Amino acid sequence: MSVPHAAAIYSGDYHAVPLSHDSYHILDPDDFVASAVCWPGNTEDVSKAVKWANKWKVPIWPLSIGRNLGYGGSAPRVRGSVVLDLGRRMNKVLDVDVENAVCLIEPGVQYVTLYEHLQSIGVGNDLWIDVPDLPGGSVMGNALDRGVGYTPYGDHWAHHIGLEVVTPTGEVIRTGMGSMEGSECWQLFRYGFGPHQDGIFTQSNYGIVTKMGMELLPNPGGVRVFMAAFPQYDDLHEAIEVIRPLMIRKIIGNVPMVRLGLQDASLYKTRDDFELDERGVVKPDSAQKVLEELGTGAWVFYAALYGPDDVTLAKYNYIQEQFYKRIPNTKFYQREDVPENHYLHNYARFTTGIPTWRELDRMKWIPNAAHLFFAPLSANNGKDAGRQAAMGRKRMEEYGFNYLGTFFIGTRAMHHVISFMYNRKDIAEKKKALTCIRALIADAASIGVGEYRTHLALQDQVSKTYNWNDGAIMKFNEKLKDALDPNGILQPGRSGIWPKDYRGKGFEL
Ligand code: FAD
Known part of the structure; x- marks a missing residue:
C-alpha cells in the first residue's frame, strides 16, 4: 500500500489519471479523497483485501482504470476509503475466442x-472492439x-457475457454458465440457470468484478460514415422523427449521434473565437457565423452504415430521401467531401473500432x-429531445454556461449527454456548475426525466428522483446491500446506496 501525497490532490488530467482523487474535482479537491491505494495482483488478492476491509471495517473503492472523468474520476465517495486499483496489475486479455468473436x-x-x-495476435482486421x-478507459x-x-x-x-465477482464478504462467484464447473459456455451464453445476477453489479456496490467476457464485432465487410447538417435549431424535432424508424428498422446499425453545432465546433475552436454576452454565453449570431464558416449546421448527425459498398450505398440513398422529405435543406457529407482535420475522419475510425484521442481537442x-x-x-422522439434541449439550454445559460448537448441514439431511447465545461481552478465557476446541474436534475425529474448515470457528488440527489411507489426501488437496493455487505465496506454511497451504519449520519449530499 502507498499513501498518496497531499500536495498531489489538485493534480492530474486524462493522461496522468490520479488514483487518490478526481482530477476534474467539482467540490473542494480534498473532499472525495482516498487514504491509501492498494494494487491486487489477482482475484485471490482482491478477496484478501475485502476480508481485511471487513475485519477493520474500512471502506474500499475498486477502480479498473479510474478515468471516470465527468462522473467522479477515480475518487471514492467516502473520504479516507482505500482505493483498490485493479488495473495496474490485473490487466491481461485472458482469452480471445476467434471463432465465436468473444x-x-x-x-x-x-x-x-x-x-x-x-492486432498483435493477427485478428485485428477480423474482430473489432x-x-x-477516448480509448484510455477500461473496457470493464x-x-x-x-x-x-x-x-x-x-x-x-x-x-x-459472463462475470467473475468478489462479493463484499470476500467469496468468489462466477455468473451465467461460469457458475457450472467445467462448462465451456461461460462466454457463449449469458444466463446459465436460475436468477440472472449480472445487472446488479453495474452502477452498484454489491461486488468487485475481476473477470468479464466481452463480445467482439466481426468485420462486417465495409463501413460508410456520413454527416448530415440541419440548418435550424428547431430542426431537431424533425431530425429525430426521421431517425427513429431508421433505428428501429435497423437501417442504421450503429449508435449514431445528433449533436449541437456549437458542441461540434468546440472540436475546432475555443470559446475565445466567439463573441460572448454579459453572462459568458456565446451569442447566437456569433455561433451562426462560425457554423457557416465550418460548413455545419445548428445540429449535426453522424452515423455509420455497415456492409459491402453497394449495400451501404443503397441505405445511404434511402436515408437521404427520408431526411429531404422533412428537412429539405439538410446538407450531407461523406469523407471525400470534408477537409483532413474534419471530425468525420475520426468518426470513421471510431465506428471501425480504431482508437483516437481527438475528443481531447475539446x-x-x-x-x-x-x-x-x-x-x-x-425517448427516441422529437418531442422529448426538443423539450430536453430547451430545458438544458435555458437553465445553463441562466448560469452562464453554454448548453453543449449530444444525443447518443439507441434503438428506442437516447442518452442525452450535456457537457458542463468549467475552469477547475475557478472556485466560483465550480460552485455555479454544481448549483446549475442540481437545478437541472430537479427540472428534469419534475417532467419525469431521469439520468442514466451521474457524478459521485450527485448520486444521492439522482437516486431520490427514482421515486415510484414511495421509493420502492431504493428500499429494495438497501435490503440487498445489507444482506450482501453487512459491514458496509464496499463503496458506501455509490448510486445513493448507503449501508445501514451510514444511513442518516450526514453522509448524503
Ligand atoms: P473506472 O473509473 O475504472 O470505473 C468506472 C466506475 O465503475 C467507478 O465508479 C468504479 O468504482 C466502478 N468499477 C470499476 N471497475 C470495477 C470493478 N472491477 N468492479 C466493481 N466496480 C468497478 N463515457 C462513455 O461511456 N462514452 C464516451 O464516449 C465517453 N466520452 C468521454 C469523453 C470525455 C472528454 C470525458 C472526459 C469522459 C468521457 N466518458 C465517456 C466518461 C469516462 O471517461 C468513460 O466512461 C471511462 O471509460 C470510465 O472510466 P474507466 O473506464 O477508467 O472506469
Whole structure:
C-alpha cells in the first residue's frame, strides 16, 4: 500500500489519471479523497483485501482504470476509503475466442490495449472492439458504469457475457454458465440457470468484478460514415422523427449521434473565437457565423452504415430521401467531401473500432477545462429531445454556461449527454456548475426525466428522483446491500446506496 501525497490532490488530467482523487474535482479537491491505494495482483488478492476491509471495517473503492472523468474520476465517495486499483496489475486479455468473436478480460484492459492485443495476435482486421470517445478507459469499468460507444456494439453492458465477482464478504462467484464447473459456455451464453445476477453489479456496490467476457464485432465487410447538417435549431424535432424508424428498422446499425453545432465546433475552436454576452454565453449570431464558416449546421448527425459498398450505398440513398422529405435543406457529407482535420475522419475510425484521442481537442475550449456531465435519458422522439434541449439550454445559460448537448441514439431511447465545461481552478465557476446541474436534475425529474448515470457528488440527489411507489426501488437496493455487505465496506454511497451504519449520519449530499 502507498499513501498518496497531499500536495498531489489538485493534480492530474486524462493522461496522468490520479488514483487518490478526481482530477476534474467539482467540490473542494480534498473532499472525495482516498487514504491509501492498494494494487491486487489477482482475484485471490482482491478477496484478501475485502476480508481485511471487513475485519477493520474500512471502506474500499475498486477502480479498473479510474478515468471516470465527468462522473467522479477515480475518487471514492467516502473520504479516507482505500482505493483498490485493479488495473495496474490485473490487466491481461485472458482469452480471445476467434471463432465465436468473444474475449475474456481483466479490469485493467483499456480499449487501446485490447485493440493492440487483437492486432498483435493477427485478428485485428477480423474482430473489432467498440471504443467510446477516448480509448484510455477500461473496457470493464466503462461497461460496469453502463457507458456507450459508436459501433453496433455501442451499448457496452449489453455486449458483456459472463462475470467473475468478489462479493463484499470476500467469496468468489462466477455468473451465467461460469457458475457450472467445467462448462465451456461461460462466454457463449449469458444466463446459465436460475436468477440472472449480472445487472446488479453495474452502477452498484454489491461486488468487485475481476473477470468479464466481452463480445467482439466481426468485420462486417465495409463501413460508410456520413454527416448530415440541419440548418435550424428547431430542426431537431424533425431530425429525430426521421431517425427513429431508421433505428428501429435497423437501417442504421450503429449508435449514431445528433449533436449541437456549437458542441461540434468546440472540436475546432475555443470559446475565445466567439463573441460572448454579459453572462459568458456565446451569442447566437456569433455561433451562426462560425457554423457557416465550418460548413455545419445548428445540429449535426453522424452515423455509420455497415456492409459491402453497394449495400451501404443503397441505405445511404434511402436515408437521404427520408431526411429531404422533412428537412429539405439538410446538407450531407461523406469523407471525400470534408477537409483532413474534419471530425468525420475520426468518426470513421471510431465506428471501425480504431482508437483516437481527438475528443481531447475539446479541452482547449477554456483554460483549465474540466467536464461535468448531465446525462438524462430521452425517448427516441422529437418531442422529448426538443423539450430536453430547451430545458438544458435555458437553465445553463441562466448560469452562464453554454448548453453543449449530444444525443447518443439507441434503438428506442437516447442518452442525452450535456457537457458542463468549467475552469477547475475557478472556485466560483465550480460552485455555479454544481448549483446549475442540481437545478437541472430537479427540472428534469419534475417532467419525469431521469439520468442514466451521474457524478459521485450527485448520486444521492439522482437516486431520490427514482421515486415510484414511495421509493420502492431504493428500499429494495438497501435490503440487498445489507444482506450482501453487512459491514458496509464496499463503496458506501455509490448510486445513493448507503449501508445501514451510514444511513442518516450526514453522509448524503
Ligand atoms: P473506472 O473509473 O475504472 O470505473 C468506472 C466506475 O465503475 C467507478 O465508479 C468504479 O468504482 C466502478 N468499477 C470499476 N471497475 C470495477 C470493478 N472491477 N468492479 C466493481 N466496480 C468497478 N463515457 C462513455 O461511456 N462514452 C464516451 O464516449 C465517453 N466520452 C468521454 C469523453 C470525455 C472528454 C470525458 C472526459 C469522459 C468521457 N466518458 C465517456 C466518461 C469516462 O471517461 C468513460 O466512461 C471511462 O471509460 C470510465 O472510466 P474507466 O473506464 O477508467 O472506469
